[in-house]
Amino acid sequence: xxxxxxxxxxxxxxxxxxxxxxxxxxxxxxxxxxxxxxxxxxxxxxxxxxxxxxxxxxxxxxxxxxxxxxxxxxxxxxxxxxxxxxxxxxxxxxxxxxxxxxxxxxxxxxxxxxxxxxxxxxxxxxxxxxxxxxxxxxxxxxxxxxxxxxxxxxxxxxxxxxxxxxxxxxxxxxxxxxxxxxxxxxxxxxxxxxxxxxxxxxxxxxxxxxxxxxxxxxxxxxxxxxxxxxxxxxxxxxxxxxxxxxxxxxxxxxxxxxxxxxxxxxxxxxxxxxxxxxxxxxxxxxxxxxxxxxxxxxxxxxxxxxxxxxxxxxxxxxxxxxxx
Amino acid sequence: xxxxxxxxxxxxxxxxxxxxxxxxxxxxxxxxxxxxxxxxxxxxxxxxxxxxxxxxxxxxxxxxxxxxxxxxxxxxxxxxxxxxxxxxxxxxxxxxxxxxxxxxxxxxxxxxxxxxxxxxxxxxxxxxxxxxxxxxxxxxxxxxxxxxxxxxxxxxxxxxxxxxxxxxxxxxxxxxxxxxxxxxxxxxxxxxxxxxxxxxxxxxxxxxxxxxxxxxxxxxxxxxxxxxxxxxxxxxxxxxxxxxxxxxxxxxxxxxxxxxxxxxxxxxxxxxxxxxxxxxxxxxxxxxxxxxxxxxxxxxxxxxxxxxxxxxxxxxxxxxxxxxxxxxxxxxxxxxxxxxxxx
Amino acid sequence: xxxxxxxxxxxxxxxxxxxxxxxxxxxxxxxxxxxxxxxxxxxxxxxxxxxxxxxxxxxxxxxxxxxxxxxxxxxxxxxxxxxxxxxxxxxxxxxxxxxxxxxxxxxxxxxxxxxxxxxxxxxxxxxxxxxxxxxxxxxxxxxxxx
Numbered sequence: 118x119x120x121x122x123x124x125x126x127x128x129x130x131x132x133x134x135x136x137x138x139x140x141x142x143x144x145x146x147x148x149x150x151x152x153x154x155x156x157x158x159x160x161x162x163x164x165x166x167x168x169x170x171x172x173x174x175x176x177x178x179x180x181x182x183x184x185x186x187x188x189x190x191x192x193x194x195x196x197x198x199x200x201x202x203x204x205x206x207x208x209x210x211x212x213x214x215x216x217x218x219x220x221x222x223x224x225x226x227x228x229x230x231x232x233x234x235x236x237x238x239x240x241x242x243x244x245x246x247x248x249x250x251x252x253x254x255x256x257x258x259x260x261x262x263x264x265x266x267x268x269x270x271x272x273x274x275x276x277x278x279x280x281x282x283x284x285x286x287x288x289x290x291x292x293x294x295x296x297x298x299x300x301x302x303x304x305x306x307x308x309x310x311x312x313x314x315x316x317x318x319x320x321x322x323x324x325x326x327x328x329x330x331x332x333x334x335x336x337x338x339x340x341x342x343x344x345x346x347x348x349x350x351x352x353x354x355x356x357x358x359x360x361x362x363x364x365x366x367x368x369x370x371x372x373x374x375x376x377x378x379x380x381x382x383x384x385x386x387x388x389x390x391x392x393x394x395x396x397x398x399x400x401x402x403x404x405x406x407x408x409x410x411x412x413x414x415x416x417x418x419x420x421x422x423x424x425x426x427x428x429x430x431x432x433x434x435x436x437x438x439x440x441x
Numbered sequence: 442x443x444x445x446x447x448x449x450x451x452x453x454x455x456x457x458x459x460x461x462x463x464x465x466x467x468x469x470x471x472x473x474x475x476x477x478x479x480x481x482x483x484x485x486x487x488x489x490x491x492x493x494x495x496x497x498x499x500x501x502x503x504x505x506x507x508x509x510x511x512x513x514x515x516x517x518x519x520x521x522x523x524x525x526x527x528x529x530x531x532x533x534x535x536x537x538x539x540x541x542x543x544x545x546x547x548x549x550x551x552x553x554x555x556x557x558x559x560x561x562x563x564x565x566x567x568x569x570x571x572x573x574x575x576x577x578x579x580x581x582x583x584x585x586x587x588x589x590x591x592x593x594x595x596x597x598x599x600x601x602x603x604x605x606x607x608x609x610x611x612x613x614x615x616x617x618x619x620x621x622x623x624x625x626x627x628x629x630x631x632x633x634x635x636x637x638x639x640x641x642x643x644x645x646x647x648x649x650x651x652x653x654x655x656x657x658x659x660x661x662x663x664x665x666x667x668x669x670x671x672x673x674x675x676x677x678x679x680x681x682x683x684x685x686x687x688x689x690x691x692x693x694x695x696x697x698x699x700x701x702x703x704x705x706x707x708x709x710x711x712x713x714x715x716x717x718x719x720x721x722x723x724x725x726x727x728x729x730x731x732x733x734x735x736x737x738x739x740x741x742x743x744x745x746x747x748x749x750x751x752x753x754x755x756x757x758x759x760x761x762x763x764x765x766x767x768x769x770x771x772x773x774x775x776x777x778x779x780x781x782x783x784x
Numbered sequence: 785x786x787x788x789x790x791x792x793x794x795x796x797x798x799x800x801x802x803x804x805x806x807x808x809x810x811x812x813x814x815x816x817x818x819x820x821x822x823x824x825x826x827x828x829x830x831x832x833x834x835x836x837x838x839x840x841x842x843x844x845x846x847x848x849x850x851x852x853x854x855x856x857x858x859x860x861x862x863x864x865x866x867x868x869x870x871x872x873x874x875x876x877x878x879x880x881x882x883x884x885x886x887x888x889x890x891x892x893x894x895x896x897x898x899x900x901x902x903x904x905x906x907x908x909x910x911x912x913x914x915x916x917x918x919x920x921x922x923x924x925x926x927x928x929x930x
Contacts (some may be wrong), residue, residue: 144775145576145646148767151675171766176675227762231471235489235575238646257644258573306882315884315922324472326493326502328711330679330765344837346715355680355693356503356708361925365840368879372836375875387765389681390472390492397879404878409871424875427867429857434870434892437877699928700845 118165118245121190121218121288126157128188134214135185138176140169146240147226151176153187165190167243167252170223170270172383174198174208175336181209189213192220193291194272196282197379197415198336203283204418205377207339217281219289221249222265222273225386229254229268234261245289266296271395272382275299282416299380303399322363324390327355331384331394337374337414344369371397376405376424379415408432442631443605443616443623450486450603453622454478454531460618462528464498466491475530486532486598489575490759494687495537498530499560500544502684503708506556506694510702523559529615531567535590536580536757538568540687543744543753547690565611568592571638572599577758579647579771585755588638599634606631647758647771651778657746664738668776673733675766680711682760682769683736688753691717712736737773794848794914796823798907799838801831803861804896805853811900819907823851830854831892832865836876839890843923849889849914853903856894866894885922888913 125137141152142164149164151171172195180187191199196217202208224243229252236257242265243252253262266274275298279291306314332338332345344350345366357363371378371394380402384394405412405423409431412423445453457463463478468485475495476482507520533541541561548557568590571578580587589595593612597604604626607616616623642648655663683689693710696703710717712735718725726732744753754770761769800806806827812819828834831854842850852873854866873892881887891913893906 143767144772145761148761150767150772153674235573236641236645237576257576257641309884311881311884311886313884314882318883320470324470324474324492326681326684328680328684329714330677330681333677333679334765348716348719355710355714356695356706361844361923364883364923365837365844368840368876368883369837372876372879387677387679387681389685389763390474391470400879400882401875404875408874424868424871427864427871429867431867431870432874434874434877434890436874437881438887697927699925701928704927 118163121165121216122160122163124216124286124288125154125160125163125188128214129154129157129160133186134188135183136180136187137163138173138180138187138189140164140171140190146237147224147243153180165218166245167222167224167249167265168226170225170386172198172334172336172381174202175334175339177208177213178202178339181207181212183212186212186214188216190216190218191281191284192218192223193279193281194220194277194379194381196284197277197413198381199415200282200418201377201379201415202336202339204415204420204422205339210418215281215284217284217287219245219287219291220279221245221290221292222269222276222294224252224265224268225270226268227391228270229263232263232267234263249292266294269294270382271385271393272380275380277380277413283418300399300403302393302396303403306396306400318364319360321392321396322367323360324392325357325363325367326390327357327363327366328389329355330387330389331392332370334383334387335370335374335378336381336383337377337379338370340373344373367394367397371401374398375401376412376422377414378402379413408436442626442628443620444602444626445605445623447598447601447603449622451484453619454484455480456619456622457529457531457615461526463531464495464528465531475532486569489571489573489578490534490757490762492759492763493685494540494757494759495530495533496540496544496687498528499541499564500548500557500690503706504556505704505706508702508704521556523555524563525559527563527565529565529567532569533566533590533592534571534757535568535585535587536578536583536755537687538566538590538592539580539583539585539755540757541566543688543751543755544690546748546751565594565615566592567594567596567612567615570595570597570634572597572634574638574641574645575758576646577761578642578645578756579650579758580756581642581645581648582650582652583752583754583756586639587642588635597631597634599630602626604631604634647756650771650774652741652752652774654777655741655745655752655774656750657742660738660742660746663742663777664734666777669730669734672768672773672776673730675768676713676729676733677766678713678715678729678732679765680709680713681763681765683711683713684709685759685763687755687757687759688740690753712739737770740770741774792915792919794822794911794919795846796820796849796851796907796911796914797842797847798823798825799828799831799834799850799852800825800895801833801854801861801866802827802829804855804859804894805831805903807897808853808895808899808903811897812904813900815900817900817904819904820911822911823907830860830862830865831869832860832862832872834869834873836872839873839876840923843889843920844925844928846920846924846928848917848920849891849910851891851893851906851910853893853895853906856896859896880923886917888917889920889923
């Protein structure tokens with residue numbers, strides 16, 4: 118982290134960048150927030166640890182409109198989103214100085230809390246310099262600990278790898294934390310009967326409170342005005358009036374980013390109700406891979422997306438029924 | 442003072458539910474929220490905070506107000522019936538109960554909201570003291586005593602037994618209805634539990650938060666402060682904080698075209714949304730900074746100015762836990778503290 | 785006097801492209817080829833105009849089945865529109881199948897302006913299929929149902 122701060126200081130002082138986009142220490146040991154730093158002395162609050170899960174590439178949409186360059190800290194998986202945003206002309210590559218920061222898996226404090234760890238006063242083991250195998254919590258109710266991997270975000274268990282797709286320089290070591298199959302859950306659902314599938318999603322989506330956090334955090338959801346915010350649209354974007362609306366919202370939300378979604382997992386990270394929203398996105402990704410060839414959105418900034426492309430001999434929609 | 446063993450609770454729930462609707466914290470797919478009790482529901486009294494506050498019981502996220510249908514060539518308007526059945530909300534925490542008090546200030550003053558008033562009149566609140574408060578709690582700052590909830594019935598969970606104390610007439614009535622399951626108990630254990638809870642609350646990191654300088658008199662100073670410009674930046678403009686909050690009370694009224702009629706309903710609104718208070722002329726808050734400011738100014742300045750100093754935050758800490766960008770009301774209060782509040 | 789009947793009459797929405805399928809429907813009509821009146825045709829400029837929201841919207845408001853008809857691949861009036869529509873609908877139908885909607889409720893068929901017979905056959909088949917699936921209970925807004 119110190120190396121990162123030093124470099125940020127250098128860049129700010131030399132005037133090469135006008136601001137730094139990173140994370141500011143929170144008031145609890147686990148809640149750093151995305152923040153801009155414009156002066157070198159502000160960097161005293163800069164923090165980078167296992168709790169810095171937010172994908173900062175979306176903030177670059179706004180930062181691209183500002184004067185001067187922004188130094189942005191991107192984790193390996195965040196760089197996919199950044200590439201995708203370049204492809205869509207939503208961020209300005211020339212306005213960004215990308216520091217690829219090392220990542221050893223990011224943490225989900227809710228997972229730790231589900232393990233019965235509460236009243237947290239301090240945490241050790243979340244600093245990225247460590248081996249990242251155990252987290253130790255000092256709590257009001259005594260010392261508790263858990264394995265680092267047990268508190269990791271879902272997305273880190275299906276890590277896309279430790280390589281940054283785009284960067285100006287890299288600071289810090291990364292680690293591939295993959296220990297599960299990316300499509301295992303999707304396959305499990307695909308194997309269910311229609312009635313089971315329906316019951317599964319009905320139950321999962323009945324938790325939705327229509328807060329729109331999944332949409333707003335998504336780096337691929339970058340429309341200036343969302344279709345769900347239209348006043349001419351009689352399905353309210355903010356009311357859970359009927360269970361159908363949640364389904365429609367989530368199917369369409371995921372469809373609008375199909376072929377553009379890098380599977381960064383932000384939607385599942387932010388959902389206050391812990392809905393496994395990536396199940397929708399990954400279904401589209403899996404279908405695209407199977408029907409139109411392997412495709413990883415954001416792996417580069419040029420390739421045509423699968424839904425803005427076609428071949429003459431694409432399969433017919435009836436394949437859905439045929440493959441059962 | 443009565444008590445009931447934890448293993449008899451399901452019998453208690455069954456007995457209450459036999460007479461009236463019962464809402465309590467239920468774990469559904471890993472998340473605890475208040476829901477109607479059903480046989481076999483996964484009741485969870487150990488999780489401190491439900492994701493959503495229980496304000497739904499009195500002020501549902503969405504409710505139909507009236508239905509318009511066409512009959513022959515006439516238009517028929519049918520208002521939605523008011524709640525006329527008694528119900529019980531079990532397991533609300535002290536902060537949530539205080540949240541209902543805040544809602545009362547909004548909905549029970551003239552003009553009275555009849556839908557809300559009917560639910561309040563028929564609802565009995567059984568509150569549960571917080572056995573183990575967490576680091577995100579700061580109810581003490583807003584004058585809430587986590588150890589002694591003020592509701593129709595107050596309960597404490599101590600060593601596998603639920604201690605039960607009726608505080609109001611409604612509470613007495615409920616106690617009489619379930620008296621066959623309750624046994625007499627003495628207060629000594631409860632007093633000890635209260636002391637223990639208060640001891641923990643003292644140790645919580647947010648308990649020394651100061652609200653100095655937050656009142657109706659500082660309206661313009663706070664409103665015009667440059668601090669907001671910095672504070673709002675990580676905000677994603679989602680509605681999480683407002684939808685999990687026990688005191689947020691803004692709502693929108695919309696029409697739904699069913700194809701053969703119209704349903705007019707109201708649903709929670711969020712000041713974080715771009716169409717909040719949208720009017721024919723457009724929107725009076727055009728930037729996210731203004732919307733963000735609105736939320737905190739409302740809770741800490743406008744509301745106390747209109748309600749004898751009562752804040753419309755109860756310190757439940759749900760926004761602290763749930764904000765995707767780790768922003769929350771505590772950070773706002775602290776930010777002004779650091780600026781001396783005189784900007 | 786009306787005859788009371790409990791027989792299930794499905795509501796079918798057919799999105800037809802202006803250049804081929806809508807003309808195909810016309811031809812079916814002028815050739816006196818029968819197809820059920822349960823099919824309500826919505827004319828669209830191109831099959832590519834239909835976005836997934838249209839399909840869900842139809843279900844929301846009470847449709848029991850939705851069919852999209854366009855020019856044969858290669859014959860699109862706008863050259864490539866139906867190729868995009870094909871990918872889009874494949875993914876959408878797969879998603880609907882994934883969330884537990886019976887997959888016979890949605891269909892895509894390519895019908896040219898000369899294929900009046902195919903149009904009427906397709907519609908007859910589709911209506912029959914929806915008859916066998918019965919009322920759509922899994923998709924649709926409850927408020928529209930009563």
